[in-house]
Each structure stands twice: as structure tokens, then as C-alpha cells.
Amino acid sequence: MTLIYGHRGAKGEAPENTLRSFQQCLEHGVMRCELDLHLSRDGELMVIHDPTLKRTTGRRGKVVEHDAAELVEYDARQGGPGAVQPCPIPRLSELFEKCPFEHWQLEVKSASKVRAARTVEAIAALAEKFGISDKVTVTSSSREVLRALQRLAPHLSRGLVAEYSWLDPIKVALHYDCQYLALNWTLCTPERLLKAQKAGLHVTVWTVNEPALMRRLADFGADSIITDFPGLAVRTLSS
Template sequence: ASFQRCLEHGVNRCELDLHLSRDGELMVIHDPTLKRTTGRRGKVAEHDAATLVTYDAREGGPGWVRPTPIPRLEELFEKCPFEHWQLEVKSASRERAARTVTRIRELTERFGNRDKVTVTSGSRTVLKALNELTPELSRGLVAEYAWLDPLKVAQHYGCALLALNWTLCTPERLL
């Protein structure tokens, strides 16, 4: 519902977070666990997509009048003609990162929107999987901490986008 509302109000670019369901579907949900948004126990990865789409994700957020299910990325690609998609993949094991980026590639090929997608992550494991398995996809670094030089990391992984936490936007870093 919120993605449709964005389009209705002229917002044509979006950022969203992805997690794989147990059966390998890309689910649009910020947290790896269900508690904060749905009030349910467990991790997204422990549930099949068919079950996840039945959960109401209004818990703890602003008051949506109607139930808000957890969407599949595939459903959003079908229904929401955004000009650009920033798909954030949180940290993951090598195996999970590989499955996630491969699934993103499959969906972008199927929907013909590869040029409208940038896959972002703060995880070097995910960025490495993007480079090795899906080099045709645009990628970006989400840098929230100053433990490494974000510009060097972004360049190392061939990132076209750099999303810096505001605390990292210092004159020393940016000038």
C-alpha cells in the first residue's frame, strides 16, 4: 500500500530492504525478524512466502487503516512502475548472499528492469557476491560506520552509489 501511495504522490524512486523467505522468495521487510513489524515470532528466513504475505505488518508503525501484508519483490515489480529501485540487502552468509543476488538478477531479467535497479548493502559479503555472480547489476555501498574508508570500499566493489550515514559526512571525508 505504501509503495502505491508513493506513486500516487509523484514519488517515482524507492529504497526498500529485502530478506529471503525459507522458500527463496525475496520479501520486502526491513528487519530479519518479524516481531517489530508483525508482532510474530521468528525470522523471515524461517517462513515460506505464502505464509509471510498473510502477516499484517502494521505493528508499531503509523496507523494504516487497512491490513498491510509483507510484499514479495516480484509483486512490487508487477504493480509499481518506479523509475528506479534501490534494493538493500542486509548482511548475509556467503550462501545466502549468493542466493539473494541471484534471485534479484532473475527477477530483473524477467521484468526487464535491470537498468532501473541498484542493489545496495553494507555487507562486503553481499557486495562480493554481486561482483562475482551478478556483475551486470548496479551496486552501492551503505556505509553506517567509520571503521573503513567508505570511498575506498565503494571503489573496490565498483559501486555506483554511496549511501553515507550523516555522521560520516565530514569535511575530511568529503573534500
């Protein structure tokens, strides 16, 4: 049975990485989500994909140049369709509080050694505070982030995000003791999938929006898919 993760909530149906988007995902009965994290200037985990504010809020500057209290006032409605009401950038703590997901894939973009360490420590502390350390997998394409996870939060599940295959993604994932391998769908051949699963990896495939591709990956035996359209995925994979 291939599991479904909502990408940035339900990115194709609501403004990405906003509370509305995650609620939409839950309304489809999809109890797993993927999201992106950046630290605010005062060290809070903010749910936003880009390091800059422009694309989703229309504002200038970087996430890291603003305190959390400012960021939660910014309307991130430009990051997607279908919102009549303002959709602020959420703190991760707000989502943990309001969204009863069974599993969270928290993606951390590349970061300096210091920043990676601060982000990992903040995630570990917050997951522990909410008692959901066992429901979290921290994913990254950054070796710096994966090293920080090994060093500072070895109890948290971790995953390699792989977009290109010039380095063997399975080998890299195992090198960092990952439990998850988040593969770009173009890399997900039946051979690679089987090899990864034999090595004990959960293979999650992104970003899967076409019904034909959803069915194909389910037939291959992908452990999970990450999609902008969780409602469509539910209909496609249950039919």
C-alpha cells in the same frame, strides 16, 4: 538537482515496506524508492527490514523460517502509522508488478556466503524477468553481498551502505566497483561528498527527515536523499 528516494516506501506516513507505503510514495510524485530484502524459506524475495517478524507483524520467528505463501498472509501494520486496512508483507515481485518506480535501491542485509549468493541470484533473475535490470541498484554494508554481486551479477549496479567512517567508505565502495555510496547523513561532509562524486560515485544520503537537513544536503550537492517523508521532501526541495 537532488533526487528523492522514499525510505521503505514512505515509512513516516504508512507501514514500512508494504504496498501501501510504496503507493503513498508514488502519490507524492516520488518515483524512486529504497527497500529491504530477505529470502523466505522457499527462496522468494520478501520486502521486510528485520530478519525477524516481531517488530512489524507481532509474530514470532524469522523470515527464513516461513514460506512466501505464509509471509504474505501476515499483517505488517505494526511497522508504521496510518493504516486502517491490513498491510501484508509483500513479495518483491508484487512491487515490481504494481509500482512503476524509475529506480529501486534494494538493500540486502549481511548474510553468509551461501545466502548472499542465493539472494543476489534471485534479485538478478527477478529484475531480468521484469526487464528492469537497468533500474535497480543493490546496496549492502556486507562485503559478502558486494562480493556476490561482483561475481554473480556484475551487470547490476551496486552500492555500499556506510554508517561509520572507521574504514574510508569511498575506498571500500571503489574496491567493490560500486556505482552508489549510501552514506549515513552524519558522514556526509561537503569534502567527502565532493571526493566521492569526483571518483564517479552517486552519493545517496540516509535517513533525511528534517527540512533544514534536506536543504543543507541539497546545497552541498548530494545526488539524492532517502527520507521517511517523501511528501515533505518534495515540498521542501521544490520551494
